Amino acid sequence: MAAPAASSDPVALPQGFSANALHCGLRKDPNHADLGLLLADAARPAAAVFTTNRLVGAHIHVCREHLQQSRGLVRAVLVNARNANCATGEQGIRDARECCAALAERIGCPVEQVLMASTGPIGAPLPKQKILAKLEDLLAGASTGKAHEFARAIMTTDTFPKARTTTFAGTDGTERRATGFSKGAGMIHPNMATMLAFTVADANPADADLAAMCRRIADRSYHRVTIDGDTSPNDTFVVWGGGTIADASTFETAITKLSQDLARLIAKDGEGLTRLITVQVRGAATEAEANHVGRTIGTSPLVKTAVAGLDPNWGRILSAAGRAGVPFDAEKARVWVGDAEVYHKGVPHPEREKAAHEHLVNHVEVVLGVDLGRGNASADIWTCDLTKDYVQINADYRS
Amino acid sequence: MAAPAASSDPVALPQGFSANALHCGLRKDPNHADLGLLLADAARPAAAVFTTNRLVGAHIHVCREHLQQSRGLVRAVLVNARNANCATGEQGIRDARECCAALAERIGCPVEQVLMASTGPIGAPLPKQKILAKLEDLLAGASTGKAHEFARAIMTTDTFPKARTTTFAGTDGTERRATGFSKGAGMIHPNMATMLAFTVADANPADADLAAMCRRIADRSYHRVTIDGDTSPNDTFVVWGGGTIADASTFETAITKLSQDLARLIAKDGEGLTRLITVQVRGAATEAEANHVGRTIGTSPLVKTAVAGLDPNWGRILSAAGRAGVPFDAEKARVWVGDAEVYHKGVPHPEREKAAHEHLVNHVEVVLGVDLGRGNASADIWTCDLTKDYVQINADYRS
Numbered sequence: 001m002a003a004p005a006a007s008s009d010p011v012a013l014p015q016g017f018s019a020n021a022l023h024c025g026l027r028k029d030p031n032h033a034d035l036g037l038l039l040a041d042a043a044r045p046a047a048a049v050f051t052t053n054r055l056v057g058a059h060i061h062v063c064r065e066h067l068q069q070s071r072g073l074v075r076a077v078l079v080n081a082r083n084a085n086c087a088t089g090e091q092g093i094r095d096a097r098e099c100c101a102a103l104a105e106r107i108g109c110p111v112e113q114v115l116m117a118s119t120g121p122i123g124a125p126l127p128k129q130k131i132l133a134k135l136e137d138l139l140a141g142a143s144t145g146k147a148h149e150f151a152r153a154i155m156t157t158d159t160f161p162k163a164r165t166t167t168f169a170g171t172d173g174t175e176r177r178a179t180g181f182s183k184g185a186g187m188i189h190p191n192m193a194t195m196l197a198f199t200v201a202d203a204n205p206a207d208a209d210l211a212a213m214c215r216r217i218a219d220r221s222y223h224r225v226t227i228d229g230d231t232s233p234n235d236t237f238v239v240w241g242g243g244t245i246a247d248a249s250t251f252e253t254a255i256t257k258l259s260q261d262l263a264r265l266i267a268k269d270g271e272g273l274t275r276l277i278t279v280q281v282r283g284a285a286t287e288a289e290a291n292h293v294g295r296t297i298g299t300s301p302l303v304k305t306a307v308a309g310l311d312p313n314w315g316r317i318l319s320a321a322g323r324a325g326v327p328f329d330a331e332k333a334r335v336w337v338g339d340a341e342v343y344h345k346g347v348p349h350p351e352r353e354k355a356a357h358e359h360l361v362n363h364v365e366v367v368l369g370v371d372l373g374r375g376n377a378s379a380d381i382w383t384c385d386l387t388k389d390y391v392q393i394n395a396d397y398r399s
Numbered sequence: 400m401a402a403p404a405a406s407s408d409p410v411a412l413p414q415g416f417s418a419n420a421l422h423c424g425l426r427k428d429p430n431h432a433d434l435g436l437l438l439a440d441a442a443r444p445a446a447a448v449f450t451t452n453r454l455v456g457a458h459i460h461v462c463r464e465h466l467q468q469s470r471g472l473v474r475a476v477l478v479n480a481r482n483a484n485c486a487t488g489e490q491g492i493r494d495a496r497e498c499c500a501a502l503a504e505r506i507g508c509p510v511e512q513v514l515m516a517s518t519g520p521i522g523a524p525l526p527k528q529k530i531l532a533k534l535e536d537l538l539a540g541a542s543t544g545k546a547h548e549f550a551r552a553i554m555t556t557d558t559f560p561k562a563r564t565t566t567f568a569g570t571d572g573t574e575r576r577a578t579g580f581s582k583g584a585g586m587i588h589p590n591m592a593t594m595l596a597f598t599v600a601d602a603n604p605a606d607a608d609l610a611a612m613c614r615r616i617a618d619r620s621y622h623r624v625t626i627d628g629d630t631s632p633n634d635t636f637v638v639w640g641g642g643t644i645a646d647a648s649t650f651e652t653a654i655t656k657l658s659q660d661l662a663r664l665i666a667k668d669g670e671g672l673t674r675l676i677t678v679q680v681r682g683a684a685t686e687a688e689a690n691h692v693g694r695t696i697g698t699s700p701l702v703k704t705a706v707a708g709l710d711p712n713w714g715r716i717l718s719a720a721g722r723a724g725v726p727f728d729a730e731k732a733r734v735w736v737g738d739a740e741v742y743h744k745g746v747p748h749p750e751r752e753k754a755a756h757e758h759l760v761n762h763v764e765v766v767l768g769v770d771l772g773r774g775n776a777s778a779d780i781w782t783c784d785l786t787k788d789y790v791q792i793n794a795d796y797r798s
Contacts, residue, residue, distance in 0.1 A: 301793070
């Protein structure tokens with residue numbers, strides 16, 4: 001369903017960035033790149049947010065180390081698909097370091113200015129020789145026109161590459177550009193549930209704590225996607241820019257919007273889905289509370305199977321909100337499906353269920369909403385329905 | 400798969416208790432009882448644990464009120480199926496009170512000595528006239544031999560009735576009896592995900608806080624079952640006994656074991672399941688921590704679909720444990736499937752995956768285990784696999 005929407009926008013890299021992708025032998029299909037590179041013409045400021053999982057991919061150890069040593073200056077990001085380099089112990093960390101070091105040597109920059117990200121099955125040693133053997137070619141072929149190739153290389157079983165470009169004003173009045181890439185989280189394939197996202201920009205926010213901003217952006221975009229509630233050990237989001245300066249608020253607004261678009265594309269590519277669901281939570285006391293209630297609704301199998309069955313089952317929505325741990329009063333709450341308010345402050349409205357059902361039937365992107373009647377904070381969460389195809393895909397024995 | 404195992408034990412009521420069940424018109428099938436009664440020959444001490452959901456069924460408001468007013472003395476419990484009397488506002492609470500009052504009048508006891516429990520779809524008014532019209536017959540037909548009939552009446556789409564009897568020694572050396580009933584939680588049917596459980600016994604624990612004990616028993620039995628993570632607004636567990644006295648520890652051990660057996664029956668009856676899964680968590684710092692990690696694994700769609708696919712996917716188990724929020728070190732953790740330890744302190748053992756796969760193939764009751772390497776606390780959690788049939792059942796439009 002999503003392919004046409006995803007391929008509509010032209011994607012171009014910001015000034016000073018190039019990219020490349022090629023096949024190094026990790027994937028079986030020789031026509032599908034499995035190694036990607038993002039390269040800056042000089043070391044530029046970056047910040048990252050990583051998984052909260054206690055099991056952490058080797059690349060995350062190395063990225064944290066490098067970002068600390070380089071004080072957040074990054075020259076290149078190397079990404080491989082088809083191997084998570086996770087639960088691979090000390091050897092895995094040494095392997096990731098070695099890949100970064102080899103690339104740094106060829107670029108001629110300090111090793112700590114190179115980051116790496118891996119996605120794929122957990123628990124198999126990284127076939128680093130295949131990667132090392134291709135670094136020369138990868139670097140030599142990097143160009144400003146290969147954003148799309150990079151987006152394709154980092155896919156796992158995503159059905160379409162995810163990349164978007166946006167523009168915003170720099171402080172000098174020139175048009176600045178930011179380009180984001182993402183790949184799907186969860187509902188993807190056995191052991192390949194990682195969410196990776198990279199944003200490059202040709203400006204930096206003035207007088208801003210980039211690390212704190214990166215976290216706020218993630219909280220309002222990628223952290224608002226929930227497919228199956230499972231967090232990958234390899235989840236990584238990088239914001240990386242520079243060259244010129246933009247107003248911090250302008251920069252944050254632009255990157256947040258870009259990241260939200262890319263986050264929605266992940267939900268839209270959930271394996272087996274038939275509906276993209278936006279869960280609207282309103283009337284919460286705080287944004288964190290709204291987010292938490294939304295995530296609880298968005299991970300409820302009973303809510304997600306109901307949407308798959310085109311059932312405007314508001315009882316399941318209210319019940320899922322009820323178990324989120326937020327002390328709202330069901331007698332003051334409201335629930336809607338599309339524009340149909342099927343539950344209003346203690347009173348069900350069965351006469352509106354037909355309209356709610358038709359909303360689910362007639363739209364690929366559907367809305368489920370709840371107002372907690374506690375305050376003025378809100379959050380939107382993106383998820384998808386839970387179908388038999390999801391189970392089929394995720395039950396298939398690893399091959 | 401579970402029917403033969405479930406119908407093997409003879410179930411009898413403890414001294415002083417009788418039961419009945421009949422059809423009052425809530426179910427379409429006139430041959431399936433939808434109204435059940437448990438009756439004591441005198442008011443006896445009881446304690447209850449209710450749902451933590453913020454949305455709360457009307458019967459829970461009334462039960463809490465009555466238990467407080469009666470200081471925990473209960474004469475009768477009335478249960479209806481096919482209507483949750485939930486999200487029905489003040490009218491729902493009035494309806495539940497009226498049913499209790501009408502039954503109390505016929506018994507000749509104070510209204511607060513009658514409890515009620517409802518299970519079924521959310522949001523429809525309780526057809527109380529159908530219930531009121533049958534209370535006379537329900538009371539008149541109560542007998543000591545109708546435990547099985549009661550268990551059948553409270554089913555929703557459970558595939559078999561769930562009842563068990565156990566015995567333990569009273570302080571006077573006589574054999575005492577406890578009988579438990581349960582009905583399924585989650586994975587059952589749209590809006591009928593309630594877990595109800597009632598335990599009656601012909602002894603009471605000496606010098607014990609029955610309410611605190613009831614909570615401990617629930618925490619170690621029914622709260623260890625997780626089907627799909629959705630908590631019903633109507634979940635109710637009652638422990639009710641008396642007549643003679645038993646040692647508190649003897650009583651608690653017996654009722655905990657009985658409740659664990661009944662809790663496992665709920666997991667065993669998960670809709671669409673092919674495998675009953677016991678998640679063993681070991682090496683935790685506290686029992687609460689073990690329980691939390693076990694529940695996170697037991698609700699992971701990726702873990703549950705892997706079992707459906709007979710895939711001993713230890714990476715998903717470790718990854719689910721990792722996102723539970725407990726700060727364990729993956730380098731000290733172990734993961735097993737059946738007897739095969741497929742991950743040992745940072746090192747995967749692919750050569751053991753064949754044995755792990757065979758465990759999943761050859762057993763209907765399978766074991767997934769993780770040792771966190773942090774301490775000596777443990778917990779077992781019961782769940783079931785996630786299959787295409789589950790999705791089918793829960794996606795069907797309410798009919």
